[in-house]
Amino acid sequence: MKKCDVVIVGAGLGGLRALYALRQLGLSATVIEASDDVGGVWHHNRYPGARCDVESYDYSYMFSPELEQEWRWSERYATQPEVLSYIHHVAERFNLRRDIEFNTRMERAKFDEASNRWCVTAQDGQEWDSQYLIMAVGQLSTTKQPNYPGQETFKGNIYHSAAWPREPISFGGKRVGIIGTGSSGVQMTPVIAAQAEHLTVFQRSANFSIPAANAPVSDEEDNAVKADYAARRQRALNSPSGLGFVPNGVSALEATPQEREAVYEAAWNRLGFGFALAYKDILLDDASNATAADFIRQKIAQQVDDPVTRKLLTPEGFPFGAKRPSVDSNYFKTFNRENVTLVDIKSSPIKDISPDGLRTTEREYPLDVIIYATGFDAFTGSLLRPEIKGRNGETLREKWASGPVNYLGLGVSGFPNMFVLVGPGSPSLLSNVILSIEQQVDWLSDLIGFASTKGSAAIETTQEAELEWVEHVNARAHETLYPKAASYYTGAEVEGKPRVFMPYSGGVRGYRRILERVANEEYNGFRFF
Numbered sequence: 206m207k208k209c210d211v212v213i214v215g216a217g218l219g220g221l222r223a224l225y226a227l228r229q230l231g232l233s234a235t236v237i238e239a240s241d242d243v244g245g246v247w248h249h250n251r252y253p254g255a256r257c258d259v260e261s262y263d264y265s266y267m268f269s270p271e272l273e274q275e276w277r278w279s280e281r282y283a284t285q286p287e288v289l290s291y292i293h294h295v296a297e298r299f300n301l302r303r304d305i306e307f308n309t310r311m312e313r314a315k316f317d318e319a320s321n322r323w324c325v326t327a328q329d330g331q332e333w334d335s336q337y338l339i340m341a342v343g344q345l346s347t348t349k350q351p352n353y354p355g356q357e358t359f360k361g362n363i364y365h366s367a368a369w370p371r372e373p374i375s376f377g378g379k380r381v382g383i384i385g386t387g388s389s390g391v392q393m394t395p396v397i398a399a400q401a402e403h404l405t406v407f408q409r410s411a412n413f414s415i416p417a418a419n420a421p422v423s424d425e426e427d428n429a430v431k432a433d434y435a436a437r438r439q440r441a442l443n444s445p446s447g448l449g450f451v452p453n454g455v456s457a458l459e460a461t462p463q464e465r466e467a468v469y470e471a472a473w474n475r476l477g478f479g480f481a482l483a484y485k486d487i488l489l490d491d492a493s494n495a496t497a498a499d500f501i502r503q504k505i506a507q508q509v510d511d512p513v514t515r516k517l518l519t520p521e522g523f524p525f526g527a528k529r530p531s532v533d534s535n536y537f538k539t540f541n542r543e544n545v546t547l548v549d550i551k552s553s554p555i556k557d558i559s560p561d562g563l564r565t566t567e568r569e570y571p572l573d574v575i576i577y578a579t580g581f582d583a584f585t586g587s588l589l590r591p592e593i594k595g596r597n598g599e600t601l602r603e604k605w606a607s608g609p610v611n612y613l614g615l616g617v618s619g620f621p622n623m624f625v626l627v628g629p630g631s632p633s634l635l636s637n638v639i640l641s642i643e644q645q646v647d648w649l650s651d652l653i654g655f656a657s658t659k660g661s662a663a664i665e666t667t668q669e670a671e672l673e674w675v676e677h678v679n680a681r682a683h684e685t686l687y688p689k690a691a692s693y694y695t696g697a698e699v700e701g702k703p704r705v706f707m708p709y710s711g712g713v714r715g716y717r718r719i720l721e722r723v724a725n726e727e728y729n730g731f732r733f734f
C-alpha cells in the first residue's frame with residue numbers, strides 16, 4: 206500500500222488544480238485517473254463541433270498570471286482540441302504528470318476510524334493510504350447510454366458524444382442519426398450535417414439556444430484582455446455565474462417593449478450564455494422570463510423555414526434557462542438543409558434498433574452511424590459509482606439515497622477528510638466551472654492548512670451544518686425558476702433518481718461570501734479532531 210497525504214480522484218481541470226495547490230501546501234498528493242491522459246470531460250468529448258460555451262479568457266485558470274499572459278487563445282469560444290491542448294500545457298508547465306496514475310479507476314475507499322485515514326483501492330488492486338480524499342470526478346462524466354432493443358445488431362457504428370474515439374470519423378456519404386438535442390447534440394448537428402449524406406436528428410424535447418457569436422481573437426483584443434486581466438477576473442468573481450457578465454440591474458418588466466427588444470437584440474448578438482442576465486429577474490420571475498422566452502422563440506421562427514420543423518424546434522412548457530440552454534453556431538438554420546430531417550420522438554418514440562437503422566413507433570430510418578448525444582447521470586453519477594465507506598461502514602450511496610446532502614458542497618458528515626469538488630450543493634454547473642474549481646480548491650487548501658496548524662488529524666462536517674446547508678440550497682433554488690423544468694439540475698435526467706435540486710443557485714459571489722464568513726469563524730460547521 207502506498208502512503209501519501211492526499212488522494213485526488215480525477216485528472217480533469219479540478220484534479221489538476223487541486224494537485225497544484227496541495228503541493229504548494231507541502232503535501233504529497235497522488236491523482237488517480239481512469240483514462241490514459243489528463244483533461245477529464247475535455248479528453249472524452251471529442252465529437253465534431255465540441256467547443257466551450259464560456260469565453261476562452263474566462264474559461265482558464267487564474268492562479269498563474271504568467272500562464273494567463275503567455276497562453277494565446279485563438280477564438281472567443283475555444284474548440285475542444287484547443288481547450289485540451291491548454292490543459293496539456295498546464296499539466297506540463299507545472300510538472301503535474303509525475304503525480305498522476307493513469308489507467309487507474311477508483312473502485313472503493315474506506316475511512317479507518319482508528320487512524321483517521323482513507324484506504325483507496327483501484328480496480329487493478331492498487332491501494333493508497335491517505336489522510337485526505339478529494340473527489341474531483343466531474344459532474345458530467347458518467348454517460349447515459351440508452352439501451353435500445355436490438356442495438357447490438359446494428360451493422361454500423363454507435364458512438365456516445367462523451368466517449369468519442371480519438372481517430373477522426375468520416376461522415377462523408379453516410380446516413381447519420383443523432384439522438385439528443387442538448388448542448389452536445391446542438392453543437393455537433395451543423396458540423397455533421399455539412400459532411401453527411403443525410404442527417405436525421407431525433408428530438409425528444411426542444412430547448413432554448415443562443416447564438417455563440419464566436420469569432421477569432423485579434424492581437425488587439427488579446428492585448429487588451431491581458432492588459433486588464435486582473436480586473437476581468439474580479440468582474441467574473443463578482444458576477445453571479447462567474448462569467449463576468451454584470452447583470453442588468455433592471456427588471457425586464459420595468460422596460461418598455463421597445464427597450465426590451467433593443468436589450469435582447471444586443472444580448473442575442475453578443476452575449477451567448479449571458480443572455481440570461483440581460484435583465485436581473487429573467488431567472489427569477491415568470492413574467493420577466495416569458496419576455497425573454499418569447500424573444501428567443503421569435504428568433505427561432507425567423508431561422509427555420511418549414512412550419513412543422515419550426516414548431517417542433519420551439520421550446521414550450523418550461524421557463525427559458527431553467528434547463529441549461531445551449532449556445533450554438535447555426536443550429537436552427539441547419540434544419541433548412543435538404544439533407545437534414547428532424548424527427549419528433551416524443552410523439553413517436555424510438556422502439557428499437559435493427560441491423561440497418563432505427564425504428565420509431567411510426568417508421569424505420571435506415572442509418573449507417575448512430576450517435577447518442579443523450580447526456581449524463583449528472584452531479585452524482587461519478588461520485589456514487591465507486592463504493593465509498595465512511596464512519597460505521599455507511600456508504601455514500603446509502604447516505605445519499607434520497608439525494609445529496611453536504612455542507613458547502615464540500616464536506617459530508619460521516620465522511621471525515623473527504624471533500625468533493627464542484628459537486629452538488631455548490632455553484633458547479635450553474636457557474637463558470639473552472640472559476641468555481643479555483644474558488645473551492647483555494648478555500649480547501651486553507652482549511653487543510655488550518656487543520657494542520659491545529660495539529661488535527663481529521664476534519665468533519667457537523668450534521669447540523671449539513672442540514673442547514675441543504676435547507677439553504679433548497680430555499681435559494683425555490684427563489685428561482687430553475688426547479689420549474691425537468692432537468693439534470695433536479696435529477697430528472699435519470700429514471701428513479703431522487704428529485705432534488707442539486708447545484709447551489711446563490712451565485713459564485715454569494716457562495717464566496719459564505720466561504721469567507723465560514724473561514725473567518727474558524728471554519729464554523731466543521732469539527733477538528
Ligand code: N01
Pocket residue numbers: 256257258259345349351366384385386387388389390391392408409410529550578579580581634693698
Ligand atoms: O446532455 P443533455 P448534453 N432517448 O442532458 C436527450 C455540458 N456541455 O451532453 O431533454 C431520447 O443536456 C434529452 O432529451 P430530454 C453542458 O453543461 C457543455 O447535450 O431529456 N432522447 C436531451 O435532448 C450541458 O448542459 C458543452 O427530453 C434522450 C439530450 O438527450 C451538459 O454538458 C458542450 C434520451 C441530452 O441532453 C450536457 O449536455 C456540451 C433517450 N433515452 C455539453 N436520453 C460546452 O460547451 C436523453 N435524451 C462546455
